Amino acid sequence: MIQNPNAKVILVGDGSVGSSFAFAMTLKGLGRELGIIDVNTRKAQGDAMDLTAALTYNSAKTIYAAEYSDCSDADIVVLTAGAPQKPGETRLDLVHKNLAIVKDVVEQIMESGFNGIFLVAANPVDILTYAVLKISGFPKERVISSGTSLDSARFCDEIARYLELDPRDVSASIMGEHGDTSFPLWSQASIGGRHIDEWLADKTDDIEAAKKKIYTDVRDKAYHIIDAKGATYYGVATVLAKICHIIIEDSHSIITVGAYLEGEYGCEDIYMGTPVVLSRSGIQKVIEVPLNEKEQEQMQISYKALKEVQDQGMAKLGF
Known part of the structure; x- marks a missing residue:
């Protein structure tokens, strides 16, 4: 199969999972564009600069600290934003605080005109993905959970x-x-x-x-x-x-x-x-x-x- 060379991916949530994902995408040389959105804009900017330095030894790509408006023409939006799981805490314990975060994030993404695929990884991932489906109004085929x-x-x-x-x-x-x-x-x-x-x-x-x-x-x-x-x-x-x-x-x-x-x-x-x-x-x-x-x-x-x-x-x- 031939890779889509023009694929654009937006990451929302530049914590440990998000930044590791961005690094993996950079090493794999996937797509032409990777935008990083985080409440900590400086962190997103720093990671974008750091990842850009790695491009010398990989394929060409544009990596930058993004805004929600940048989701408008994205092929995939990856959601990792959310409160982290603490020691002794189950994934289901996270549900109430992370549902509120996801609602705010998805509403801003939808305001941009995004019409691609949602890939959700924040926990509890099954429930948060269901929330993304309902908030976005997208068809079920284009809202995917990392699941199991x-x-x-x-x-x-x-x-x-x-x-x-x-x-x-x-x-x-x-x-x-x-x-x-x-x-x-x-x-x-x-x-x-x-x-x-x-x-x-x-x-x-x-x-x-x-x-x-x-x-x-x-x-x-x-x-x-x-x-x-x-x-x-x-x-x-x-x-x-x-x-x-x-x-x-x-x-x-x-x-x-x-x-x-x-x-x-x-x-x-x-x-x-x-x-x-x-x-x-x-x-x-x-x-x-x-x-x-x-x-x-x-x-x-x-x-x-x-x-x-x-x-x-x-x-x-x-x-």
């Missing part, structure tokens, strides 16, 4: 570490909420055409114990990182750059992101992590993966937990 893309990357990595294989060869996903009610899609996980159970059986006599350890390490990794260094940002920044790459390249790639569900998996009017086909026009298709009985139960647990908080939060916004 990072969780799925971590899942593949932990499986590969356990089996001493290359994580790029692992096909496995985490689905549901990007948070504590997420769940591993063991029934569909495979490597090199073999089901994951066959690989685990070569390594251990207790497959279920191995699965439990792998998933626990995936689920709790964010909390360990936050406890150690205060925040997570490199992993999600790289995943966001990958999603942008797919959109800019129009590659129709399959990737696990947060997508709006309208009955898939028995879930309605909500964003949840699921594999999709992604292209330059957004989500082309939600892939409704076959779930076994346990996985379907886990999907419903995740759905109900998110829906309750979502309804409470959106009611405060007047929706």
Whole structure:
């Protein structure tokens, strides 16, 4: 596929995640233009100058501290703005303060005439992405959540570490909420055409114990990182750059992101992590993966937990 050389990306939120994303986009040489918006204008200006220096060893691009009016002709707006997750705090604890931030940001973006794709990464990402959908009035295909893309990357990595294989060869996903009610899609996980159970059986006599350890390490990794260094940002920044790459390249790639569900998996009017086909026009298709009985139960647990908080939060916004 041929990359769109004229792609314009606007980043809103130049914190740890945002600045790491901008760096990843610069190293990948994606698009012609990257604008950075932040309440701290000086920080955005400083990062733009710093990133511009890196262009000597990469492709040509314009990087600058942007204003909301610059969103008017952007192809993608990436939202990372929001209060950070603190030690001991769940992603859902962030909902009320970050909904107010997202409402203000999206209204200003829409005033510019923006008509591209929203990619949301601020937490709790499933609920905030739903808010972006409602506030913007955009079609569901053009409002995308990073969802469980990072969780799925971590899942593949932990499986590969356990089996001493290359994580790029692992096909496995985490689905549901990007948070504590997420769940591993063991029934569909495979490597090199073999089901994951066959690989685990070569390594251990207790497959279920191995699965439990792998998933626990995936689920709790964010909390360990936050406890150690205060925040997570490199992993999600790289995943966001990958999603942008797919959109800019129009590659129709399959990737696990947060997508709006309208009955898939028995879930309605909500964003949840699921594999999709992604292209330059957004989500082309939600892939409704076959779930076994346990996985379907886990999907419903995740759905109900998110829906309750979502309804409470959106009611405060007047929706």
